[in-house]
Amino acid sequence: MLSKAADILRHAKFLVCLLGAGASVPSGIPDFRSSTGLYSQNVAAEEILSASYFSLYPEKFYAFYKKSMLYPQARPNAIHYTLAKWEAKGRLRACLTQNIDGLELLAGLKTVLQLHGTVTRNHCLKCNGLYDLNYVIEKGTPVPLCTKCGGIIKPDVVLYEEPLDQKLLQLARNFTLKADVLLVIGTSLRVYPVAGLLNYFNPSLQKLIILNKDETPFDREADVVLHLPAEQILPEIDRLVEEQEI
Ligand SMILES: [Zn+2]
Numbered sequence: 001m002l003s004k005a006a007d008i009l010r011h012a013k014f015l016v017c018l019l020g021a022g023a024s025v026p027s028g029i030p031d032f033r034s035s036t037g038l039y040s041q042n043v044a045a046e047e048i049l050s051a052s053y054f055s056l057y058p059e060k061f062y063a064f065y066k067k068s069m070l071y072p073q074a075r076p077n078a079i080h081y082t083l084a085k086w087e088a089k090g091r092l093r094a095c096l097t098q099n100i101d102g103l104e105l106l107a108g109l110k111t112v113l114q115l116h117g118t119v120t121r122n123h124c125l126k127c128n129g130l131y132d133l134n135y136v137i138e139k140g141t142p143v144p145l146c147t148k149c150g151g152i153i154k155p156d157v158v159l160y161e162e163p164l165d166q167k168l169l170q171l172a173r174n175f176t177l178k179a180d181v182l183l184v185i186g187t188s189l190r191v192y193p194v195a196g197l198l199n200y201f202n203p204s205l206q207k208l209i210i211l212n213k214d215e216t217p218f219d220r221e222a223d224v225v226l227h228l229p230a231e232q233i234l235p236e237i238d239r240l241v242e243e244q245e246i
Helices: 003-009 051-056 058-068 078-088 133-139 166-178 194-200 229-246
Strands: 016-021 092-097 113-115 118-124 130-132 151-155 181-185 207-211 225-226
Touching: 003 181, 003 225, 003 229, 016 078, 016 166, 051 058, 078 092, 078 130, 078 229, 092 166, 113 166, 118 133, 130 133, 166 194, 166 225, 207 229
Parallel strands: 016 092, 016 181, 092 113, 181 207, 207 225
Antiparallel strands: 118 130, 118 151
């Protein structure tokens, strides 16, 4: 299956990848959806990370957010670096990601669509003033406030109850339609609307490769499915791609 994946990737003319939480796990960022330890005061993480909870209890939101969602020490892993290498070579055209950690950009990837937003960008709800992650970490107790107007600063992360950026989602759909090869890494493909991008996949025109530790609803449509650690598999596939190129 590794050599089949390498063969597909070697012939790819317009490769697009879709990353989920599993791609950040090797960087030490746990997948809060599959984690059981991230409950606070009997309130589910999904409830705390909702727009209504944020507006009602910004202090409690930030206490949880800073403890459970921010990993400023995290560094990209072999998945990000392999993809960045492929993008630099012109093999990869776009990286669609559900991850909010910004590791794709840190690894040097350029065309990154952060569909669920990012913790690295934050804005004042009153005056739209922009703040970086450091400001939120340093001034975020109990709630980070705008230095210009005193307004509450909100992370540019898509919270529960909030829609995704529709322009960005449309752009992601366009990339998905245009791709001749889709490479899915570290997502169960169960979180919508991002998982819905796979509904644009056309098996008669496109190839699909899925690298995820668990099964996904799209496994049967995929040309290659590998339930193995992507951070080990992807560099191995890269090596095979390069061998075949010689
Ligand atoms: Zn402000």
